[in-house]
């Protein structure tokens with residue numbers, strides 16, 4: 702397979718890049734700023750390179766670039782894996798550009814998957830905090846979390862999907878831990894709405910405290 706991946710030098714993208722690289726049946730191209738491919742300025746070049754590939758991994762986040770790549774490459778690549786974020790779920794509680802972009806991305810993936818004319822198979826990864834996540838807790842775009850998804854779990858899911866692309870969304874495990882609760886309430890400046898959410902979660906899972 703010809704595999705193209707954005708954001709291959711660190712984090713999840715790097716783990717996926719190395720996974721595909723070790724299989725000699727694949728040819729893999731990584732596109733990141735350090736290689737001269739900045740999603741902010743080189744979108745057209747990236748689309749040209751990815752056109753016609755078997756698998757495009759739309760991984761690096763840069764504003765609305767993931768959403769644009771999804772729309773522009775729909776129908777032009779056989780399969781596409783999109784790195785989303787459950788941060789989108791909190792976009793009502795803590796409005797950030799990041800949360801909004803990821804929410805839009807998730808919706809766009811779902812809509813495209815419903816289109817009878819689209820022949821691109823799409824997998825949206827609804828990611829929670831990833832192993833190695835070492836965020837700056839003062840960054841409004843980031844929530845520090847102590848419940849982490851192992852990168853290898855994502856790689857195994859991707860490996861399964863490319864063999865059986867019969868689903869289009871995966872939501873990885875995520876927990877509102879005490880640390881995350883503190884983070885969210887600090888960023889919101891109030892605990893009220895968050896407590897409503899927590900009460901909803903508690904009554905849904907029927908855990909008494």
Ligand SMILES: NC(=O)c1ccc[n+]([C@@H]2O[C@H](COP(=O)([O-])OP(=O)(O)OC[C@H]3O[C@@H](n4cnc5c(N)ncnc54)[C@H](OP(=O)(O)O)[C@@H]3O)[C@@H](O)[C@H]2O)c1
Pocket residue numbers: 707708709710711712713714715732733734735736738739740741760761762763784785786787788828829830831832834
């Ligand atoms: N980490 C988490 O906890 C987490 C949670 C939920 C969702 N996600 C999502 O998962 C994806 C990967 O996240 P990650 O944390 O693994 O990434 P990361 O460790 O922050 O690495 C980002 C990668 O993207 C590249 N990159 C950054 N800006 C770029 C740009 N403007 N143009 C091209 N390449 C760019 C970087 O390489 P260069 O510096 O060389 O460009 C690097 O390879 C992202 O879409 C992120 O939103 C992550």
